[in-house]
Amino acid sequence: MPFAAADHSLKRGALAKRFGCNIETIRYYENIALLAAPDRTNSGHRVYSPGDQARLGFILRGRELGFSVEELRSLLSLADSHEYTCGDVLALTRRHLEDVRIKIRDLARLERTLANVSDRCEGGDVPRCPVMDALLEVA
Known part of the structure; x- marks a missing residue:
């Protein structure tokens, strides 16, 4: 499965490599609040939890299927509410x-x-x- 999350946290570069996207893509999804700002290490590196990774995989797969950012925002809102x-x-x-x-x-x-x-x-x-x-x- 191409979007399977790792069982441990990853830094942004490793995350981008794992999902075959650019670091700027991840940054963009953070900037538009589809992806939450990740935790940081003591040295300031961003680290993405398995949940963050799964969310990024969802976003990337949704984009592959042609869902717009707003459509993805709606789908993620439904998923986040757990009441869909x-x-x-x-x-x-x-x-x-x-x-x-x-x-x-x-x-x-x-x-x-x-x-x-x-x-x-x-x-x-x-x-x-x-x-x-x-x-x-x-x-």
């Missing part, structure tokens, strides 16, 4: 799924448009270009 139902999570997931389906339709339309325009372009040294004409069209 599967129905609560399902409702949020279905809203996200609908957004994904809309994006897929938009991308399919974009693909058709780009394929159509590029198919009409002969390339070469001619002065007129259907791709440029399409980009210059006023909506």
Whole structure:
């Protein structure tokens, strides 16, 4: 399992390496309060508990699945409250799924448009270009 937490605390660099992300990514999630500020060692190094690691894994997996920061904030809020139902999570997931389906339709339309325009372009040294004409069209 790629996001399994270690059974001991890790420093930020080791955490980033374990999860295959940048240190700046971890810092960002702390700055926007998706990930709590970790404990520090006596020498000031940040150390991430197994719970912190599990939370980061949840966040990273959620981002892989395309959940927005606000959607993740909602999911984490549900998890933190310990009073969520599967129905609560399902409702949020279905809203996200609908957004994904809309994006897929938009991308399919974009693909058709780009394929159509590029198919009409002969390339070469001619002065007129259907791709440029399409980009210059006023909506």
